Amino acid sequence: MPSTDYGTQYRMPTASLTYNKTSIPSIFSGLVEDNGIISIEAEHYTSFMPASDLNYTTLLGYYRTLSATTVSDPVAPIPYYLDGLNTTPPRPRAYVVQIDDFDPQRRVYITDQPAEARIKYPLKDHFFGIDLILDTIRNAKNHRHLEGTWHRYEKFGNTFTSRLINCHTVFTIDPENIKTILATKFEDFKLSTIRVDAMVPIFGHGIFTTDGKARQHSRALLRPTFAKESISNFDTAECHFQHLLLCIPKNGATVDLQELFFRYTMDTATEFLFGHSVHSQTRARESIAANAEAPDAEFVTHYAYTQLEASHNVRLGPLNKFHYNAKANLARDKVFAYVDGLIDALFEKRAATLTLPQKEEMVDNDTGTKEKYIFLDALANETSDRQVLRDQILNFLLAGRDTTASLLSNLFFELARRPDVWAKLREKVKALEGRLPTYTDLRNMKYLKWCIDESLRLRPVVPANTREAIRDTFLPRGGGADGNAPLFVKKGTQVLYSVYSMHRRRDFFGDNSEEFRPERWEGLQPRWEYLPFNGGPRICLGQQFALTEASFVVVRLLQEFAGIEARDEEPWMELYTLVVCSKNGVQVGLARAERE
Numbered sequence: 001m002p003s004t005d006y007g008t009q010y011r012m013p014t015a016s017l018t019y020n021k022t023s024i025p026s027i028f029s030g031l032v033e034d035n036g037i038i039s040i041e042a043e044h045y046t047s048f049m050p051a052s053d054l055n056y057t058t059l060l061g062y063y064r065t066l067s068a069t070t071v072s073d074p075v076a077p078i079p080y081y082l083d084g085l086n087t088t089p090p091r092p093r094a095y096v097v098q099i100d101d102f103d104p105q106r107r108v109y110i111t112d113q114p115a116e117a118r119i120k121y122p123l124k125d126h127f128f129g130i131d132l133i134l135d136t137i138r139n140a141k142n143h144r145h146l147e148g149t150w151h152r153y154e155k156f157g158n159t160f161t162s163r164l165i166n167c168h169t170v171f172t173i174d175p176e177n178i179k180t181i182l183a184t185k186f187e188d189f190k191l192s193t194i195r196v197d198a199m200v201p202i203f204g205h206g207i208f209t210t211d212g213k214a215r216q217h218s219r220a221l222l223r224p225t226f227a228k229e230s231i232s233n234f235d236t237a238e239c240h241f242q243h244l245l246l247c248i249p250k251n252g253a254t255v256d257l258q259e260l261f262f263r264y265t266m267d268t269a270t271e272f273l274f275g276h277s278v279h280s281q282t283r284a285r286e287s288i289a290a291n292a293e294a295p296d297a298e299f300v301t302h303y304a305y306t307q308l309e310a311s312h313n314v315r316l317g318p319l320n321k322f323h324y325n326a327k328a329n330l331a332r333d334k335v336f337a338y339v340d341g342l343i344d345a346l347f348e349k350r351a352a353t354l355t356l357p358q359k360e361e362m363v364d365n366d367t368g369t370k371e372k373y374i375f376l377d378a379l380a381n382e383t384s385d386r387q388v389l390r391d392q393i394l395n396f397l398l399a400g401r402d403t404t405a406s407l408l409s410n411l412f413f414e415l416a417r418r419p420d421v422w423a424k425l426r427e428k429v430k431a432l433e434g435r436l437p438t439y440t441d442l443r444n445m446k447y448l449k450w451c452i453d454e455s456l457r458l459r460p461v462v463p464a465n466t467r468e469a470i471r472d473t474f475l476p477r478g479g480g481a482d483g484n485a486p487l488f489v490k491k492g493t494q495v496l497y498s499v500y501s502m503h504r505r506r507d508f509f510g511d512n513s514e515e516f517r518p519e520r521w522e523g524l525q526p527r528w529e530y531l532p533f534n535g536g537p538r539i540c541l542g543q544q545f546a547l548t549e550a551s552f553v554v555v556r557l558l559q560e561f562a563g564i565e566a567r568d569e570e571p572w573m574e575l576y577t578l579v580v581c582s583k584n585g586v587q588v589g590l591a592r593a594e595r596e
């Protein structure tokens with residue numbers, strides 16, 4: 001078959017189309033002109049999709065280039081719905097599609113391949129999908145939600161559909177589909193209503209709960225935070241790392257590194273956000289929960305509880321409406337009060353001094369002297385709206401704290417079981433000759449980067465995500481007889497994508513995709529099939545920040561400890577809240593290094 005022939009089911013290019021009720025053309029195409037423009041005129045431009053489980057018949061038109069990447073600005077499909085027999089005939093239409101990298105050898109098609117999913121999850125309860133929900137709950141209870149999801153994809157393919165309570169849902173681990181919702185057709189999707197309803201009461205209207213202009217505004221406010229200067233100073237990181245070291249037994253006794261990492265990132269994040277750390281590490285070490293600074297300790301406890309509640313609410317989905325938790329509301333109010341107190345203090349200080357934010361002198365390891373960055377100060381230069389400040393602070397804490405801690409935990413779970421990888425990493429770190437790493441050092445450590453990439457592949461910290469269609473639209477794959485035709489996505493449909501499962505696809509990562517093998521990254525340059533930080537306009541803003549912070553901690557631990565040993569025989573099991581880490585923590589023994 002010549003390379004330009006895309007298979008028999010898409011043959012039959014014809015110049016124009018006529019529509020009549022008895023012979024609905026199955027495939028038609030327009031003339032492709034030399035300049036790469038395809039014009040399609042159709043008296044009725046529509047194509048036909050048989051009655052589906054959406055319970056109505058849809059007439060719609062859409063384009064399809066079989067290379068799928070060549071259309072620059074897809075013409076949005078304009079659906080018509082048949083309402084019983086009373087149908088308003090569609091108006092005549094003309095399409096013009098500009099092909100970017102036009103190749104006269106390549107045929108472009110307009111197709112009406114049935115846009116139903118190739119595979120539907122075989123629900124017993126077709127109305128609410130209760131059996132799928134029960135299966136999900138069972139897996140979650142056994143801490144095997146992610147594994148269960150992966151096995152479902154193995155069984156039903158990379159894209160399938162189902163119902164979840166009242167929502168028509170598409171499940172996908174096809175990178176083309178994920179790219180479509182996150183980038184190519186970003187405007188056709190929003191955050192899922194379920195997530196927003198679950199999170200707004202706790203996190204307000206910040207970057208994780210808004211779309212459109214509000215989100216763009218948040219992003220613009222937050223972006224300056226990630227300038228290289230603010231992420232390349234490790235004074236704060238080292239100061240808190242010293243506290244972490246104090247929590248590790250000198251005699252090699254067992255310690256849960258996961259717990260230490262969560263405290264560490266709480267301390268660094270609060271210092272970064274407020275210019276004032278909550279010192280959770282010191283508190284834990286000295287058991288000083290009830291002292292004069294108790295509000296800090298309280299904040300940590302209440303904050304943890306609100307996070308847990310948010311994840312619980314997301315899991316409940318549409319049932320969240322019927323859920324009420326007074327304790328969570330109280331915790332939320334305490335968290336608000338704590339952050340509001342810091343905001344008030346900042347404004348009082350500003351009013352008293354009538355100066356711009358106070359800066360402390362710090363030394364950048366790479367570039368020399370500069371000012372200490374305090375997020376709240378910087379943000380207060382942009383807005384004095386207290387509600388906005390609080391919402392942004394809470395969203396930022398959510399983004400930055402548990403994510404990096406979970407990455408470190410998941411990585412150390414593996415390192416503790418792989419003395420060969422630990423030894424190799426230590427060899428690389430020896431080049432520093434015992435001095436603290438700089439930003440440039442960290443960026444140049446290729447093997448360390450592979451280890452982090454591999455950890456994020458095998459156990460992505462944000463393992464799944466959802467978007468909701470805000471208009472009738474299409475995904476490029478999952479429909480038709482072979483699952484390669486476009487898939488119609490009705491307005492209101494939830495699209496769930498499992499990064500965890502996609503990262504295990506053997507066609508992308510090999511037969512050993514379930515193993516931790518940093519060496520696989522030699523020469524590997526995945527695109528949308530590797531997505532720990534999301535992609536498109538909502539790509540993680542803190543990616544470099546997180547990778548730098550995590551690298552710093554790994555290098556410092558490698559410098560301080562010659563050996564690491566797992567003290568827990570159990571395999572990794574998930575603890576899945578808003579992020580995912582290890583249910584049993586990371587129980588290890590660490591052997592001190594001789595000064596090198």
Ligand code: HEM
Pocket residue numbers: 207208215219222396399400401403404407461462465532533534537538539540541542543545546547
């Ligand atoms: C290993 C660490 C991290 C991982 C795996 C991670 C992953 C992600 C993912 C998957 C998203 C997309 C969420 C969605 O669209 O639903 C996201 C968004 C975001 N992340 Fe991260 N993140 C990490 C660390 C951080 C850190 C440390 C910060 C800040 C200090 C941060 C700030 C953000 C922000 C602000 C967004 C929202 C972007 C937007 O919606 O426009 N992240 N992150």
